Amino acid sequence: MSSKRKHSDDAPRAGPSIDGNSTTALEDQPMAVTWPVPSADNQFKDLYLKPPDFKQLALLDPDFAAYVKGRDLDFNDPTSVMQLTKTLLKLDFDLKIELPGDRLCPPVANRHNYILWLKGLLDTSSYEPPGRKLVGLDIGTGASCIYPLLGCAQRPWSFIATGNHQLMIKSDIDEKNLEYARKNVKLNDLEARIKVVSRKPDAQLIPLDDLGIESIDFCMTNPPFYESADEMRRSASKKSRPPSTACTGSEVEMVTAGGEVGFVERILAESLVLRGRVQWYTAMLGFLSSATKLLEELKAHGIDNCAVTEFVQGSKTRRWAVAWSFGGARPAQSVARGTGSVPTRALLPPVTEVDVLSLRLPGGGVGGFASRFSGAIGGLELLSWDWDVEKFEGVGRAVGNVWNRAWRRRKKKREVESRTAGSERDTGETPGAAGFGFLVWVKVVRQDEVSIGSRWLEGHDGTIFESFQGFLKTTAQALTAGRDGETS
Template identity: 45%
Template sequence: MASSSSTAASSTERSYYDGDVDFDALAAKDAEFAAICKVSKDKRWIDFQDPKVVQQLTRSLLKCDFGISIQLPDDRLCPPVPVRWNYIRWVQELLDTTSDTYSDRYDPAREVLGLDIGVGASCIYPLLACASRPQWRMAGSDIDKHSLDYARQNVETNGMNKRIKLALSTADSPLIPLDAMKIAELDFVMTNPPFYSSTADMQASYTNKQAPPSAVCTGAGNEMICPGGDVGFVTRILDESLKLNERVQWYTAMLGKLSSLQQVVAKLKEHGITNYAVTCLQAGYRTKRWAVAWSFGDYRPRNDVARHGELVHAVLPSPTAQTIAVPLMDAKWAGEKVGATVKELDVRWQWRPSSSVGVMEAKENVWSRSARRKKKFVSSAGEQQVKDVAMAADGDEDGDDDEDEETDDDDVVVGLAVKVTCKNEAVELRWLRGNDYVLFTSFCGLLKRALTGRA
């Protein structure tokens, strides 16, 4: 198979693989990979049906792109690196864009703890996570002792013993055993589950494909098959998440078929889970996988993260961004107009003139007509209320302040948080936090009317 391109970036902020691996570039960096390549018509290619060749490709990519060294048994899955890295990278972006700082950027100081269910012999996900983010730690489990022995060896080889902890599990054990692991909370859970429900199901998947499998499969039965296939496995995680709730910020899972993604998204909706994200993890022209994530918290991922990659409309979550076109108007004017509009509301508003960016936090809808009428009524009655309070204070003999009536700003419950970015001829709105999509769109409507005079 010929190659086209690969992604080059630093280890901490490496971007997604978006094409097939550049065999020429990899061969130039790694002699062991160069030795297994074949050349035809001035193009390098490798035999993806040779298990040894596929293993070497994985080892070379991990070594050259991430500084990771692994050993793999011949009778267990050899993980393709690009799709695995794309999964990790997506999880990174999920966490980066749902933090309480609202920064939407990687925070090198943030400590993160994740769990990989089914680490496999390679232990590739924990190794990639920790190699790319120095403050991340991982727990991992597997029901296969043979795979776990190799995984532990790979952790030790890479000096990750203090940051990656592995445990042998059983088929009947909870998939997310927080209490047994003595872990109060996790930042994320991830899994690359068996895709098939039976041997017949697996064979049918190969038979129905127009092209043969792109690479030889050396996976053991427990890596390929489980009751209900990938949907059944992820449903188990969903059932456990309904009990664990916010003890995990993001529950995530890879899926082998678009139809599986559609079924899982339908199950999320059945349980009223609206804060979810989906991605297509395709890294080359053949291999295509999908992933889903859901959260019981109210921090919303950036729109390009929540709806990442090539996807069908039916699986998409509500958008977390809107753009208001403001023709012929500059950022300064738009910022002043937005500021004047928001300052009339009972909300928290932070504005940065240098960057023309503001963040609005509201406890509820205070911009509806009924809310504005209520505010006007309260305002007109304000003078009398002040007099009543003063009279009550005169009658308070002990003079103690009623501290229970005070509200700490840090404890304000946020019903909606939105970042407003003013640019020349456009204002971008980013839904940061909240559980009510209608509330977000109604605030967007308020600003649109203020900026354009149109609903």
């Protein structure tokens, strides 16, 4: 929990201010803001590791103090819980919201968990540095418009550039929600970056063509849990009310045809058409059975690049999230395999990070070994290879398993056939297209001992990553034995 009020200059969100008499278009204005560097994410990452101290919050926010008795808050009072949400948003994110009494009051920590996971998903599935400017679609907004507000407070996920608008888009079918969502966007001076779009119930959930947008970086949704009002009431009768749900949502926010699985299945169906026009399709779910069902469907459709995680807040609230991509860029293992709750391990995404081996160095020191090891990898026919001599780690890309002798023999055969034919022949490979991306590291265990590991960064064929691990092991062992490290 933040110990002080978060000021607007800590994480600027709004674009350049425009004077009411100005005739200059927004897109012609420079953006005079500095976005938080990735290290600033630490303040957001650690916010709700511990329950909030209500007494401390009361000292920081007089509006909240009116509802606190000592260190206690009445969670059976919707107005108390609504004020808690407003106070956390104000102190930790410099955000303001207004909510009607008959709409869902979003628990901040739960929603924030989704944003944190999205940041990890997007940061670790790109060769670009974390914190880049992205475009997102939030499907089915509530009155608070909380997901885009939280995203904009932490990252430049929408922006104004000369001649261009890149907007985080919200879509919903409930006019009252839309009214308040627009009000909350305006309240935070984010009209230039968050656009609220009204959609019909049977319209596409990912309206790229309707909006004239070619592609976006991600979509997200926290759909209604239940298939019917009866199911919602039965579920409520089976459990005691946790603090985070003291504010009662309307039926339009809690019920949808087919429940949350049916809703996300619509997104999945659209993704099979849109494919790479959205880098990551994501959804937060209220039931483990829903996450399991969707993972089964992704596998049935042959979608091999996916992620699943579990959000745990306090002792009662659990949520799950599932993501999938048609691209080859793979997220970190901690992001992709963030739960042990999935009943069948075969449904989990593949392992992408491994410690290949540890070995003693006979002489020459770690630096000398790392240099020779990097040289052996760089000697392969790679599309790129960048080695950091200080960190002892490198990133490379290849068209396939170029370390394999069989691959080299096939390549030589194709070259001979091409020369014989007197022209270029189709090799079955796209020149310059990476089929495999990897990270390799050498870590010092002791003065004379190192461990070697690797992470799968890009590609769809897990057997190539397994083969690469064998190459690394054989090469490292050969180097320590004084051989050249050639593999079979």
